[in-house]
Amino acid sequence: MQATLSPPVIRTKIPTYIYAVVFSSLCIVWGLLWDIMWHMSIGRDGLFAPPHLLMYIGAVVAGAFSGFKILQLTFAKRNPERTSSVRFWGIFYGSLGAMYCVWGALTMLTSAPFDDWWHNTYGLDVQILTPPHTVLLIGMMTVQFGAMIGVLALQNRVTNGLLSDSEWNKKQAQRLKIMFTIAAGLLLSILYTMLAEKLGQWASHHSSSYITIGIAFPFYLLAVGRASSLRYPITLTAAAYMLTMLIPSWILPFFPATPRLGPVLNPITHYQAFMFPLLLVIPGFVLDKLLHRFGSGKLNDWLLAALTGTVFMLVITVVQWYFGEFLHTSPYAQNGFFFSDSMSYGEDPTWPYHHQFHPHWLQSTPDFLKGIGIAILCAIGSARVGLLWGNWMKRVQR
Known part of the structure; x- marks a missing residue:
C-alpha cells in the first residue's frame, strides 16, 4: 500500500523590512542619547556630527525599507499582501506601520537643517525640548510607532488565525512577540528622554x-x-x-x-x-x-x-x-x-x-x-x- 504524502509545510519568514525598522528605531534612540552626552561633554556640534549621523541612518533605513515596501505593493498588483494593506491618497498601498515610518523619517530629515540653523543662531541648547528637537522627537516617535505597528499587525494576524500554522511556525511567532516588546521599549525610551528633565x-x-x-x-x-x-x-x-x-x-x-x-x-x-x-x-x-x-x-x-x-x-x-x-x-x-x-x-x-x-x-x-x-x-x-x-x-x- 502506497503511503499518502502530506502537503509540504510552508514557513513564511518575518519580512526583512520589519527587522530594518526595529534596527532603525534602535539607531535613533542611541543616536539621541549620544547627542545628549555629546552636548554634556563636548558642546559644539554640526549638522553631520557623529550622533546626528547615527540618527539620520535610522531615519534613512526606516524610510527606505518602508518606502520600498509601499512601492512594491503599489506597483505589484498581483502581490497577495496587497489585500491586507492600507490604501492612501488613492494611489499607494502599504502597511500602516510602513506609512508611519516613511512620514516619521521625512519629519526627522526635515528637522536636521532646522536644528543646524537653530544652533548657528542661538548657540548651544540648554534644554531638550527646543523647537527643532521637538520636531525631531515627533519624527523619531512616529518612526518608532511605525516599527511597533508593523510588528503588531503581523502578531495580530498570527494570533487571530489569519496566518495558519502551515504558514507560520511557533519560533517565528515567538520572535515576533519579542520584537514587539523591543520596539515598544525603544519608543518608551524616547518618551522617558523627552521628560527626563522633570x-x-x-x-x-x-x-x-x-x-x-x-x-x-x-x-x-x-x-x-x-x-x-x-x-x-x-x-x-x-x-x-x-x-x-x-x-x-x-x-x-x-x-x-x-x-x-x-x-x-x-x-x-x-x-x-x-x-x-x-x-x-x-x-x-x-x-x-x-x-x-x-x-x-x-x-x-x-x-x-x-x-x-x-x-x-x-x-x-x-x-x-x-x-x-x-x-x-x-x-x-x-x-x-x-x-x-x-x-x-x-x-x-x-x-x-x-x-x-x-x-x-x-x-x-x-x-x-x-x-x-x-x-x-x-x-x-x-x-x-x-x-x-x-x-x-x-x-x-x-
Whole structure:
C-alpha cells in the first residue's frame, strides 16, 4: 500500500523590512542619547556630527525599507499582501506601520537643517525640548510607532488565525512577540528622554515628578500590556527600555571627550553619562500580575484603570523615593554604573546641591501627599486611555 504524502509545510519568514525598522528605531534612540552626552561633554556640534549621523541612518533605513515596501505593493498588483494593506491618497498601498515610518523619517530629515540653523543662531541648547528637537522627537516617535505597528499587525494576524500554522511556525511567532516588546521599549525610551528633565533623581522627593509619571507612563504601559501576546509584556518592555537607556551611558564614558564651547566650569576629559532611568520594571511587573488576575474582561475597564493606575502610582512612588535618594545622595551611586558623579562641562563642581536635595525640590508631607493624590487621579485617567489604545492595537492587522 502506497503511503499518502502530506502537503509540504510552508514557513513564511518575518519580512526583512520589519527587522530594518526595529534596527532603525534602535539607531535613533542611541543616536539621541549620544547627542545628549555629546552636548554634556563636548558642546559644539554640526549638522553631520557623529550622533546626528547615527540618527539620520535610522531615519534613512526606516524610510527606505518602508518606502520600498509601499512601492512594491503599489506597483505589484498581483502581490497577495496587497489585500491586507492600507490604501492612501488613492494611489499607494502599504502597511500602516510602513506609512508611519516613511512620514516619521521625512519629519526627522526635515528637522536636521532646522536644528543646524537653530544652533548657528542661538548657540548651544540648554534644554531638550527646543523647537527643532521637538520636531525631531515627533519624527523619531512616529518612526518608532511605525516599527511597533508593523510588528503588531503581523502578531495580530498570527494570533487571530489569519496566518495558519502551515504558514507560520511557533519560533517565528515567538520572535515576533519579542520584537514587539523591543520596539515598544525603544519608543518608551524616547518618551522617558523627552521628560527626563522633570524626572531626575533630584526631583524624586517632589510630587511634581510623580504627577508627570502618572500622566505619561500608565497609558503607554497598559496599552502595550493589552496589545501584546506575551505573558509578561510590560515587564519585558520596561527591561528593554532600561537596557536601551543604560548601555550608551555604560560604554561612552570610556572614550575621551574635550569641551569645545565655553564656559568650561568642569574640565572633563571623557564623555559624561546620561542619568539612570526610572525603575519602571518593578511597577511593570506588578501591572502584568494585575492584568493576569483582572484583565481579559474579568473587570470593567474603568475599574481596571482605577486599580492599575492607583497601584502603579503607589509602587513607583515608593520605589523612586528611595532609589532617587540613593542616586542623589549616596557615595555608592557615584560611579560608572549609576552615573551620579556625571556632570557636564558647564556645571560648577563646587555647587553644594550636586549630592543633596535642593530646597526647591523638597515639600512638606501634606503638600507631597496632596500631589500624590493628584498623580493617582492622573494615572487612573492615563490608564483608561491606555486600555482604550491597547484595544485598538489588538485589532490592527494591516
